[in-house]
Amino acid sequence: MKIKNIIFDFGGVLMDWDPRYFFKDYFKDDEKMEYFLENIAQDEWNIEQDRGRSLSEGTEIQVKKFPEWEKEIRAFYDNWTVMLKSDIPQNVEILRKLKDTDYQLFGLTNWSAETFPYALENYDFFQIFDGKIVVSGTEKLIKPDPEIWHVLLERYDIQASESIFIDDNPKNIEAAKSLGFNTIHVLPDTDLKQELVHLGVEF
Incomplete structure (x- = not known):
């Protein structure tokens, strides 16, 4: 054919695109960054926004689940353009x-x-x-x-x-x-x- x-x-x-492009400087601690990306702002969560859930709804859901990480979770989509490196x-x-x-x-x-x-x-x-x-x-x-x-x-x-x-x-x-x-x-x-x-x- x-x-x-x-x-x-x-x-x-x-x-x-990689969230590490932003969070590497944000955390200045690779171990903490990897923990955050694997357990808090993990792929499964981000995928739901790719499936059509709004960024604000996705953010609020995660903040409610992990209130101690609120600042970092809110930083995710606020700094999304930095993650899109080139x-x-x-x-x-x-x-x-x-x-x-x-x-x-x-x-x-x-x-x-x-x-x-x-x-x-x-x-x-x-x-x-x-x-x-x-x-x-x-x-x-x-x-x-x-x-x-x-x-x-x-x-x-x-x-x-x-x-x-x-x-x-x-x-x-x-x-x-x-x-x-x-x-x-x-x-x-x-x-x-x-x-x-x-x-x-x-x-």
Whole structure:
């Protein structure tokens, strides 16, 4: 089957986001920082904001649970932009090269509907997608729930078998594979261009 569509996850693929970029200076104590990120402001909590819960509601829920960490919990979303350190230049360069090809380019991201507009406004490469981006916080669905891929397929009338899905999360890769997508699991040392060429993409 000929590849027609290339679908990018954003965090870990095109954007370098990590709460440690803010909290390292905040705590000046790696052990305390890791405790906070593993037990107080953990992924499971942040994911609910990516699923569509408001940042303020998520913050209040956690403050109620961990009142002794109130200051740190409130600092999380107040300083979210510091956690979005930069783009991942080598992968963004590949995206820019794909812009001049016949492939359709899409985004499928787990991202809060409240924070995503900041990235959209501050990183010009998002314009390459021409609005063809499915954001979990807007849809109230989150990867690896297969439903969010169905939103993408139906909204843009594309076929999984004609598409490559790129993500850094192994659970998302497995879910996409089970739906019939060709996949690329991005790791820090992945040569994205080489992986795309391997799947038949021509630059």
